Amino acid sequence: MTSSPRKLRSAEWFGTVDKNGFMYRSWMKNQGIPDHEFQGKPIIGICNTWSELTPCNAHFRELAERVRRGVFEAGGYPVEFPVFSNGESNLRPTAMFTRNLASMDVEEAIRGNPIDAVVLMVGCDKTTPALLMGAASCDVPAIAVSGGPMLNGKHQGRNIGSGTAVWQLSEQVKAGTISIHEFMSAEAGMSRSAGTCNTMGTASTMACMAEALGVTLPHNAAIPAVDARRSVLAHLSGMRIVEMALQGLTLSKLLTREAFENAIRVNAAIGGSTNAVIHLKAIAGRIGVELALEDWTRVGRGTPTIVDLQPSGRFLMEEFHDAGGLPAVLRRLGEAGLLPHPDALTANGRTLWQNVQDAPLWNDEVIRPLDKPLVADGGICILRGNLAPRGAVLKPSAASAHLLQHRGRAVVFENLEDYKARIADPALEVDADSVLVLKNCGPQGYPGMAEVGNMGLPPKLLAQGVTDMVRLSDARMSGTAYGTVVLHVAPEARAGGPLAVVQSGDWIALDCAGGRLHLEVSDEELQARLAVWAETRQAIPADGSGYRKLYVEHVLQADEGCDFDFLVGCRGAEVPRHSH
Numbered sequence: 001m002t003s004s005p006r007k008l009r010s011a012e013w014f015g016t017v018d019k020n021g022f023m024y025r026s027w028m029k030n031q032g033i034p035d036h037e038f039q040g041k042p043i044i045g046i047c048n049t050w051s052e053l054t055p056c057n058a059h060f061r062e063l064a065e066r067v068r069r070g071v072f073e074a075g076g077y078p079v080e081f082p083v084f085s086n087g088e089s090n091l092r093p094t095a096m097f098t099r100n101l102a103s104m105d106v107e108e109a110i111r112g113n114p115i116d117a118v119v120l121m122v123g124c125d126k127t128t129p130a131l132l133m134g135a136a137s138c139d140v141p142a143i144a145v146s147g148g149p150m151l152n153g154k155h156q157g158r159n160i161g162s163g164t165a166v167w168q169l170s171e172q173v174k175a176g177t178i179s180i181h182e183f184m185s186a187e188a189g190m191s192r193s194a195g196t197c198n199t200m201g202t203a204s205t206m207a208c209m210a211e212a213l214g215v216t217l218p219h220n221a222a223i224p225a226v227d228a229r230r231s232v233l234a235h236l237s238g239m240r241i242v243e244m245a246l247q248g249l250t251l252s253k254l255l256t257r258e259a260f261e262n263a264i265r266v267n268a269a270i271g272g273s274t275n276a277v278i279h280l281k282a283i284a285g286r287i288g289v290e291l292a293l294e295d296w297t298r299v300g301r302g303t304p305t306i307v308d309l310q311p312s313g314r315f316l317m318e319e320f321h322d323a324g325g326l327p328a329v330l331r332r333l334g335e336a337g338l339l340p341h342p343d344a345l346t347a348n349g350r351t352l353w354q355n356v357q358d359a360p361l362w363n364d365e366v367i368r369p370l371d372k373p374l375v376a377d378g379g380i381c382i383l384r385g386n387l388a389p390r391g392a393v394l395k396p397s398a399a400s401a402h403l404l405q406h407r408g409r410a411v412v413f414e415n416l417e418d419y420k421a422r423i424a425d426p427a428l429e430v431d432a433d434s435v436l437v438l439k440n441c442g443p444q445g446y447p448g449m450a451e452v453g454n455m456g457l458p459p460k461l462l463a464q465g466v467t468d469m470v471r472l473s474d475a476r477m478s479g480t481a482y483g484t485v486v487l488h489v490a491p492e493a494r495a496g497g498p499l500a501v502v503q504s505g506d507w508i509a510l511d512c513a514g515g516r517l518h519l520e521v522s523d524e525e526l527q528a529r530l531a532v533w534a535e536t537r538q539a540i541p542a543d544g545s546g547y548r549k550l551y552v553e554h555v556l557q558a559d560e561g562c563d564f565d566f567l568v569g570c571r572g573a574e575v576p577r578h579s580h
């Protein structure tokens with residue numbers, strides 16, 4: 001039995017011999033909990049995003065059981081609770097729409113309950129940022145346990161990657177190079193075990209971000225979901241969180257500015273998802289760390305992408321784990337002096353560098369040497385200009401080198417429905433040099449900023465063998481997707497950004513090296529168009545009622561992390577009033 005000199009939060013519920021203590025304990029005892037469990041043991045919340053509607057997290061009941069064992073072994077008492085589960089594959093209009101909702105659920109569940117520390121069970125894309133955001137606003141001791149990636153997908157005797165295969169195969173069907181039968185036969189083979197997307201999509205990226213931020217144990221990001229070592233990691237995380245509770249090792253001691261800079265550097269090295277730009281900003285905002293888009297340029301640019309995973313490269317997460325996982329990447333970066341803050345503290349009480357300095361690296365094809373990178377400059381490219389005064393992003397490692405410097409005429413789609421109605425029209429005036437522009441898919445406009453930015457190319461160009469074009473929108477893109485795609489244009493069209501008034505035929509200049517995105521229209525013309533837009537804006541339908549109304553009225557733009565304006569900041573875990 002652990003009795004600590006530190007006053008535990010849970011003692012405010014269970015530690016008094018009076019009416020309130022009676023009530024808090026008595027109802028808990030209906031679960032068959034003996035009285036001694038309430039005598040000062042750390043109470044460890046296991047915040048679970050299990051759901052059968054979130055297939056990537058559907059194995060979390062078993063994984064949480066492993067965490068429980070670890071908590072018991074270390075002398076804590078585990079209490080598991082559910083929170084809103086954001087399943088990327090099923091949720092409409094997009095799982096991003098409910099990321100902030102889930103974060104509110106997490107925050108209030110932690111703060112309102114007798115919890116001394118919390119294990120965050122995360123996996124599918126939005127669950128990782130949502131739980132870190134909520135826990136950060138409470139600033140309690142917390143450790144994240146990811147669900148782990150699926151085993152390699154299999155199709156016709158070869159490996160295929162989650163998501164990436166869908167984008168590739170569906171384009172091949174449209175181009176007529178494979179049959180619809182072949183396409184459909186890939187469906188079951190792509191997702192053949194429990195776990196998250198096995199590409200370096202957003203789930204794997206955010207798992208790597210969590211590990212780089214130091215809020216997980218080493219190797220959390222890459223161990224496959226069904227590997228026995230994933231269960232061991234969950235068990236050890238359960239043990240460790242009890243110590244963190246006793247030490248008062250809260251998130252603000254881990255989520256420092258230094259930790260975020262390490263994560264930004266790591267994102268470049270792994271060829272991580274553009275979604276990380278939004279999620280890291282939102283998490284940082286909750287803990288009070290200032291992060292600007294330019295930090296991605298300053299810290300990330302110039303960093304080689306050395307992890308050769310789809311969608312940028314060849315391999316999948318199973319091979320990444322076999323090659324040494326994120327610790328091997330961190331060691332390689334650190335030995336070259338490319339880890340900005342090796343002394344950053346991590347969840348196990350050691351520094352990032354202490355954790356990885358002896359990490360083995362087994363495969364130079366999967367985790368390449370720095371002088372043989374997949375992409376020499378892999379950092380997320382931040383763009384600004386009269387078309388994106390508050391920024392836009394592009395992922396060079398997923399783009400075509402010859403399009404990173406490009407000038408082309410806009411082919412404009414007013415919204416996703418307009419795009420779908422016209423993209424396959426043989427009469428559409430478009431060629432390989434055109435810039436496909438999609439509006440009204442941003443945070444307010446969609447709403448929820450859906451992953452539609454990597455819009456499929458016109459079938460007539462696909463049939464000619466065109467495989468990439470410059471695309472531009474206020475949307476996001478799946479981390480499993482690829483292409484020369486300008487995303488997160490801010491302000492978005494719906495909020496009156498210049499994107500709203502781009503017209504078909506306008507010239508657009510993209511200059512990734514210079515960080516510039518320019519609409520070749522005079523300032524006077526742009527202002528005149530925006531004035532007309534503002535006058536007609538009332539024609540946009542009102543956003544009704546319910547959560548959608550709250551969302552549209554309070555969501556911040558992409559450069560601010562798409563959090564709700566009223567959720568930014570750390571509010572701590574104090575609740576002075578009892579419930580009776």
Ligand code: FES
Pocket residue numbers: 056087088089123124125162195196197201203
């Ligand atoms: Fe859940 Fe990719 S859809 S991780």
Ligand code: MG
Pocket residue numbers: 088125201202203478479480
């Ligand atoms: Mg995704």
